[in-house]
Amino acid sequence: MNVPNISMPELFFGGATLTGTGITKSLRTIGDLAGIFADETAWAALSPDKLVYEVYSHLSVPEGTEGGLFFGLTRLFPGKAGNEYFMTKGHFHRKIDRMEYYWGLEGDGILILMDENRSVRAEKMFPGSLHLIGGGIAHRVANTGNVPLSFAACWASDAGHNYQEIADNGFAARLMEINGTPQLCTI
Ligand code: S6P
Numbered sequence: 122m123n124v125p126n127i128s129m130p131e132l133f134f135g136g137a138t139l140t141g142t143g144i145t146k147s148l149r150t151i152g153d154l155a156g157i158f159a160d161e162t163a164w165a166a167l168s169p170d171k172l173v174y175e176v177y178s179h180l181s182v183p184e185g186t187e188g189g190l191f192f193g194l195t196r197l198f199p200g201k202a203g204n205e206y207f208m209t210k211g212h213f214h215r216k217i218d219r220m221e222y223y224w225g226l227e228g229d230g231i232l233i234l235m236d237e238n239r240s241v242r243a244e245k246m247f248p249g250s251l252h253l254i255g256g257g258i259a260h261r262v263a264n265t266g267n268v269p270l271s272f273a274a275c276w277a278s279d280a281g282h283n284y285q286e287i288a289d290n291g292f293a294a295r296l297m298e299i300n301g302t303p304q305l306c307t308i
């Protein structure tokens with residue numbers, strides 16, 4: 122029997138790219154990351170136009186809708202400000218109990234996780250790594266390699282983002298290159 126209405130998907134997730142209908146793209150440059158890095162002199166010496174990461178998102182419903190899912194792909198470029206690896210701004214979710222999956226697609230990095238008591242731990246990211254970010258956990262990713270680090274994310278459409286807490290107080294530990302290796306430091 123003939124089954125009608127078999128169509129091509131509207132979205133294409135190929136390795137480390139996300140294309141198709143309704144994808145939005147946002148960019149974060151060095152200039153957008155004021156106050157993020159410990160060494161402000163090293164940060165200021167970098168070109169403000171230098172691209173640190175780009176995020177491709179598929180927001181399937183209006184932001185804040187209960188019950189929906191969002192999908193994103195972040196490509197974080199290699200580099201450092203002083204001894205600190207290029208990293209995402211990092212955030213808690215505005216609805217703080219909302220969880221999220223991250224998974225590694227290309228490159229190497231570290232996912233830095235901080236709970237509401239400011240206790241920090243970290244997980245290695247690499248192609249095939251899967252990370253469940255629990256409720257109440259701030260999350261930030263650093264690229265520790267020499268090539269772009271790409272990861273996918275899936276999160277609740279009513280999660281929102283609380284960047285202010287991190288802007289005000291940062292994470293309790295930073296990922297620094299010490300003697301050639303990445304280490305979590307409480308400076
Ligand atoms: C959204 C999800 C990711 C990040 C992206 C950039 O909840 O965690 O899509 O938005 O990786 O990081 P940030 O911290 O600048 O939003």
Ligand code: ZN
Binds near residue numbers: 212213214221260276
């Ligand atoms: Zn998130």
